[in-house]
Amino acid sequence: MTGTASRAEVEAVMQGRSAQAAAVSLLREAALLPVIVLLVVIGAFVNTAFLTVANFTGIGQQVSALGVIVVGESLILLIGGMDLSLEGTYGLAPMVAAWLMVPAAEYGAGLRLDPYLAMLIMLLVAALIGIINGLLIVKGRLNGFIVTLGMTIVLAGIQLGIVSGNSIFNTPAAFNYLGSANIGTLPVSLIVTVVVFIGTGLFLRYHRTGRAIYAVGGNLAAARAAGIKVDRIRIGVYVAGSVLAAIGGLMEAGRVSAVTGQQGYQEGIIFTVFAAAVIGGVSLRGGRGNMVGAASGVILLGLVQNIMDLSQVSNYWIEAVTGAVILVALVLARVIGGEATAE
Amino acid sequence: MTGTASRAEVEAVMQGRSAQAAAVSLLREAALLPVIVLLVVIGAFVNTAFLTVANFTGIGQQVSALGVIVVGESLILLIGGMDLSLEGTYGLAPMVAAWLMVPAAEYGAGLRLDPYLAMLIMLLVAALIGIINGLLIVKGRLNGFIVTLGMTIVLAGIQLGIVSGNSIFNTPAAFNYLGSANIGTLPVSLIVTVVVFIGTGLFLRYHRTGRAIYAVGGNLAAARAAGIKVDRIRIGVYVAGSVLAAIGGLMEAGRVSAVTGQQGYQEGIIFTVFAAAVIGGVSLRGGRGNMVGAASGVILLGLVQNIMDLSQVSNYWIEAVTGAVILVALVLARVIGGEATAE
Amino acid sequence: GSSSGGSSGGGGGGSGTIAIGVDLTYNNTAFWAAYINYEKQDARQLHVKLIGPLLAAANASLQNQQIEDLVNEGAKAVIVNPETATSLGPAISYAAAHHVKLISVDTIVGVGKVYMVVRASNLLYGLDACAYISSKVRSGYVVDLEGDLTSSNGADRTNAFNACMAANDPGVKILKEPTVWVDGTAVTDAQNAFNAYGSKIKAVYSQWSSPDTGLLPLLKAKHLTGKVIVVSDDGVPFEMCDISRGLISASQSQPANLYAYWALKYAVDAAKGMALKPGDAGGGAPKLQMISYQGDSNLGDPIVAPFVTKSAQTLHVTGVDGLSGDVTTTPVTNSQLWGNVYGQAHGGVCSKTAAAG
Amino acid sequence: MTAAQPAATAAGPAVAAAGIRKRFGSTQALRGVDLALQPGRCLGLVGRNGAGKSTLVSILSGIYAADAGTVSFDGQPAPPLGDIGAWRRRIATVYQHSMVVPPLTVAENVFLARQPGPAGLVDWGAMHEQARQLMQEWGFGIDVRLPCAQLTVEQRQIVEIARAIAAGTRCLLLDEPTAALERDAMQRLFSRVRQLTAAGVAVLYISHHLEEVFEICQDVTVIRDGEIVLTAPVADVSRDGLVTAMVGPARAAAAPAAARRPPRTRGHDAPRLVVDRVSAPSLRGSLRGVSLQVRPGERVGVTGLLSAGVATLARVIAGAAAYDGGRVLIDGAELPPGRPDLALLAGVGYIPEDRQAEGFIPLLGVAENTTMTVVDRLAGRLGWLRPRARAGAAAPLARRLAIVSAGLDQPVGELSGGNQQKVTVARAVVRQPRLIVAVTPTRGVDVAAKSVLLGDLAEVTADTGAGLLLATDELSDLDICDRVIVLVRGMTFTEFSEPPFDREALIAATEGIGSRPAPGGESR
Ligand SMILES: Nc1ncnc2c1ncn2[C@@H]1O[C@H](COP(=O)(O)OP(=O)(O)OP(=O)(O)O)[C@@H](O)[C@H]1O
């Protein structure tokens, strides 16, 4: 990486000027900020309705579910893993919860469990999925990408199977609360998501286990040699990721007060999840990235989607434009961030 | 002081060749074979129509397109890259070709180009896409995953845009030939795919550029220090991958003598592509994998799909079972392959 | 060849004399779930052994392969819901070569001959929605939650609706939201639209039923429930419920039961070698007629899809695409509507106090 | 922060290994090794590359499980392999292969898994402060908030040593800790080791520099082909005795010495290499207008302190690093910056400083790595290669450099550190370069192989008329050179043109002491 460092940078580093060093690491995180600002400006021009509280809380609500699952995936990326099955969990978990709540006539299991009990079970199911992934990958030393790919197909299949392809509508209020309720003008989902981001960020930065996650992803052998219980941490992170994915899925289902067979795998949300994390500077090679970046990745994608929506670009070209905007944003962030953001 | 070795010396060396090292690499490649055999046996029990020439040529034709694009993705994985936009190219390229051939009334551009010219242009378009990806990733040092993710959205958008969401059908015979013609009882597509696999395999094993690809993926800095033109090779591989994806797409479209908007991105074929490559032992970390493995990965997935179709599993559960079968196959290969197949 | 799996697995749907193959594109929407459900019931009644339904997801080439598999497995006729109107070429010729007839359900066929096309005119759906909205709205915005524009259904509904609105309601601005049938996207788009234009939005046309459940809470939060016209499509039970409660205004009742029954019935006829021609009595429609697409013309049973409102009414708009602009709606109380039939069989269309309300 | 227990408490060996056997595939790395570390004593472990030293270290550290044999601490059986934390409380190790976590900061790497702070939290302030103090003790002003990815090889090594010593265990394993160290750091390490042994810590010290063993160890053990062949107090053995034990009686005679050979260079020969007022920025030490020349057959040494720019100069000439000022000419042709491929074609053979980063492709075989720079010659016109041809080209070198491997297609990643280094050297010389640019080429190479290696470098230059630029801080390696240039802060400080070179004067010069001005304004 030193190959192309500018003389100024180099001199600074050699003289151990910490300001410089800190700035570099900060740049990596902040590189998206100018791009986000630019998007907001563009949005304002595209549609007068863009710069309104309603629209922004709207965006907040829409990206909440994505945000939570992105936190989960980021944790897994940090340990050098890659979990595709989070999208399966994102769809299956709320389906299971709803399935346990609603009567058989509405494609439920007929158990009509108390909603809170059902949601608790949902979290346990998610944790179980995480454990299975973790054991297969860590203990079984199978390739994580392909294990979780197989797993996500299994999960999506179960999601379809238990309700014979039906969607569960009219889910109970307790189920919808997280995704659709507001406290004042703020969506509950948005509040929860912000809390999750901050909490995870502080944990990663100031808790030993958080630091161990970076160590494991940065150099597994070194982490093990240093006495870190790498297997336990890796499995634990897969579990945490799955649980977060389930919570995100619950938000999304609550937002549309229904669980469809599409949610998760069929809508292919995992791509968006990776996009947000990676745009936010979380490395696919592990050990690099933080919640500030991940959050800005989520915000950026949410803004693009929203602006596209309000822009009324022709039906047929909207997709192409969306992709182009993402690419441009990427290049901009790279140019602004300089070396710090280079691969 | 190197001189050239005496014949005796070389013989000595070839004997001294570590049997174990050879065995390992062989195991990695062959680990799937028993699983494939097992699948065939299962298939035979599942349905009498399975063990028929018609069915197997059918499978062959079915997996041809997948096979070609898998070769492309494997090359990119070998240099340590990851190209999601291959699925975009897989859909857009044949769409462009058809669009240039057919009259405006059939949603063409109205140019009515000669089919062969149009297909040539198609390949050039694919190459261009590869160059853009390559430049952004190699020269621009942007993250390849996210660049190609943005790119695939752009490509899928264009695929939709140029025909306003319509499908192009009644494509000319020349367009359909690759995907639908037979030589004797063998589908042309199958023959071409086998040739592509063997050719690429030999190239990777015995050509200096093929070896350089492994070097680049195995340790970029060391490869550069050894005088390998790493940038040129990486960009070249992105181009090759895109061109192969286009050929695969052409096969697929020719198979149905139509190009739909779903082909590629919407059907999410890239997951299947990665699955085949990775099940086949191509490492996502680069530098490890070969065509024997990739081919067996493709065959395995083709068999699973076909057996599922013949199996009369309730269509609500077919997906779950498919995923489970993939997972089991994975575990089996790991158990049979032993250490060699451990991550 | 005989299929060993025919009787095994949930897909068999009873065993009988005639083997009929089924290959579908979707199995995860309320409509198709109901369709498959009916198909299995009717199979027992008509003594048919179903092979399938197989699922081709979004892979046209796989669908062709699957149909060839079904033919090889000894299906005497194959019911298919094509990926697109024009991606079935090889399967059609393969089936023809093996003297097996295809019945296309819910999609036109524009490449080669099939025995029957069982499908209501989706252009009519768009026109009906337009007729209802344009008769009540003269200005402001209308949100169109569009289906997959690469499917003939999504395209027909969108094109007819836009053409009709342009012809009859030029003062209205249509917000076009391509959703590719993804519910989350539809709700997101609707939310953005309401946040942007608020009560300037007079109506929402949701081209399928699922988005309603997310849409209604949105309206409620904005205190627009009942103030905004919602026209949706499918006619699934909860739409029947919502219409009767005035939560949504209208829905196209796409009769899954008729689709399933007549597709299977024609498959049996085909297997028995029965010859049908235009003018013969239809099942879902009064008369069979030729349905042409892209110059290819096939015999079709243009199922009549009732346009459901709370109470019967007649609407008049300028027709488009050669369709009549006279629309007569069916009251939601009509117990023959498939949504009501299915709903009653499953504990009532409103069996639980709808959280949406 | 190094916990110093009184030596008195220790009865019997702090660590004892008995009958340790370890096999890797076809390689029997250890064949029943017995080894004991006594509290308060430093045991030197020496042996040729591939003898099994690092394998033993990994087993004593709880990284590998032994196939057979037992490890015990203070007479207690070792903890289960799963409980790595328990091992860490008993034994601290500096591994031969880098064990830093690149994305983490210096401070975090020093306190990896033992960060200061209450209730599982990390007190960054305290951690940075303690880390800063530690680095001060090692004479490093480097910002402890820098990610280790930005450190030089030596700096990383220091971080790992600091980590191991800060752990405060009663037992310390050092696997070639000085391979990447300069004299000052080395001396600091030695004084720390003496303090620790005085405090009753048991130390295992692995090095290929026998003089180091004689300097700080009380006992020495020689391991050959996975077997202990000699254990004795250092007082009772001679240097030659050790070498004989290492290489075995048969081979002892065979080991040649690195005889200096007179240069074949004639005054009027056009220079192979001209470096003309080159400046380049680099974290490894920037260059500020360095000029020098290397004539055919001439062997020029370049040395200096860390960050004096020695390595950078070499990297620039090899095209591995870009330069932003001046010119580099090979045989009169200007070399564009940062183009290693063109440098290679121009005839530069490059032995990089950090072999793990730039030296070899771990997954590829010995033969392929060795011949990587000559594929253009081995391949046919259409670029097709015969593995047999590769083996043919690699075999003689592999034999000559005594590369220990299970076969020429064994992945280099599986080789011992020193053998990996030999592969790196072979890759550079196989092309019969016109200019060899070697950065610390003997790092981690055992004594016997080292003299062969240096002898070869000398021989090649003399026979083929290739120039040699030897950038190193191993002053003994400079003995084969005809001239030595000393860099200070990226500028030519002085030049020694009359071998043999005075060690003390060289050291003084690297410190910037000594009056002799740089020749002819080169350093302006
Ligand atoms: N992971 C491994 N896989 C296969 N062989 C290995 C592995 N690690 C070590 N070996 C082999 O075991 C033998 C001993 O290796 P080891 O690293 O212990 O040697 P060493 O004494 O440390 O040599 P050096 O002085 O070069 O570091 C070597 O032949 C090496 O090739």
Ligand SMILES: Nc1ncnc2c1ncn2[C@@H]1O[C@H](COP(=O)(O)OP(=O)(O)OP(=O)(O)O)[C@@H](O)[C@H]1O
């Ligand atoms: N690399 C880093 N990344 C992000 N935050 C950091 C980093 N290093 C330090 N900080 C934050 O800055 C705070 C101050 O750090 P630190 O104590 O090292 O600064 P300092 O100027 O050295 O203060 P002191 O002299 O007391 O150590 C830390 O508590 C931590 O929260």
Ligand SMILES: [Mg+2]
């Ligand atoms: Mg929109």
Ligand SMILES: [Mg+2]
């Ligand atoms: Mg070693």
